[in-house]
Amino acid sequence: xxxxxxxxxxxxxxxxxxxxxxxxxxxxxxxxxxxxxxxxxxxxxxxxxxxxxxxxxxxxxxxxxxxxxxxxxxxxxxxxxxxxxxxxxxxxxxxxxxxxxxxxxxxxxxxxxxx
Amino acid sequence: xxxxxxxxxxxxxxxxxxxxxxxxxxxxxxxxxxxxxxxxxxxxxxxxxxxxxxxxxxxxxxxxxxxxxxxxxxxxxxxxxxxxxxxxxxxxxxxxxxxxxxxxxxxxxxxxx
Numbered sequence: 326x327x328x329x330x331x332x333x334x335x336x337x338x339x340x341x342x343x344x345x346x347x348x349x350x351x352x353x354x355x356x357x358x359x360x361x362x363x364x365x366x367x368x369x370x371x372x373x374x375x376x377x378x379x380x381x382x383x384x385x386x387x388x389x390x391x392x393x394x395x396x397x398x399x400x401x402x403x404x405x406x407x408x409x410x411x412x413x414x415x416x417x418x419x420x421x422x423x424x425x426x427x428x429x430x431x432x433x434x435x436x437x438x439x440x
Numbered sequence: 441x442x443x444x445x446x447x448x449x450x451x452x453x454x455x456x457x458x459x460x461x462x463x464x465x466x467x468x469x470x471x472x473x474x475x476x477x478x479x480x481x482x483x484x485x486x487x488x489x490x491x492x493x494x495x496x497x498x499x500x501x502x503x504x505x506x507x508x509x510x511x512x513x514x515x516x517x518x519x520x521x522x523x524x525x526x527x528x529x530x531x532x533x534x535x536x537x538x539x540x541x542x543x544x545x546x547x548x549x550x551x552x553x
Binding site: 365366370413 | 444449471472473475482483484485486487490492531535536537540541542543544545546
């Protein structure tokens with residue numbers, strides 16, 4: 326595996342379910358990100374981790390819970406979601422968190438549908 | 441706060457022709473970078489081109505070039521000799537200060553034979 330991989334590719338869940346999204350980066354990067362992509366809206370930054378420490382949380386509801394056990398893995402735990410949470414969830418990584426001009430490397434995302 | 445605006449939800453171009461995608465931005469920082477990312481149907485976003493604000497020369501990557509107008513805060517992407525594989529969603533993005541990358545809403549580029 327190379328780059329940034331995300332699983333699952335698609336996920337359908339009910340509002341009372343608990344599920345997790347997984348992201349793994351094979352680039353040796355120190356920073357990882359979760360973005361939410363909804364139709365006709367800019368990508369929304371959700372969380373940023375730098376060296377496994379959460380450094381940014383953009384007012385995301387508590388029903389989204391991130392976890393970064395090491396610099397290569399990032400999870401997004403989901404529980405009691407709402408239909409408006411249906412979106413494409415993208416994971417990304419970069420060499421460092423604070424480098425202006427840093428390129429972000431993205432995974433292919435998880436398309437989430439909440440019924 | 442930094443903002444990025446893409447006013448063209450969709451653009452169309454024929455193969456071998458040239459198309460320009462528009463982007464305007466706003467930031468109070470003097471040191472910043474601008475990016476164009478491409479998101480094909482596979483959904484994986486890929487960096488197309490990057491421009492540093494301090495560099496006056498417009499960035500170029502093969503068929504892709506930018507027109508960076510700093511005073512006007514404009515950053516357009518020109519795709520020359522368009523190919524079917526260029527069909528994708530294109531996002532303009534801005535990185536400045538301690539802010540993480542901020543994206544526009546995107547422009548869907550359709551390429552016809």
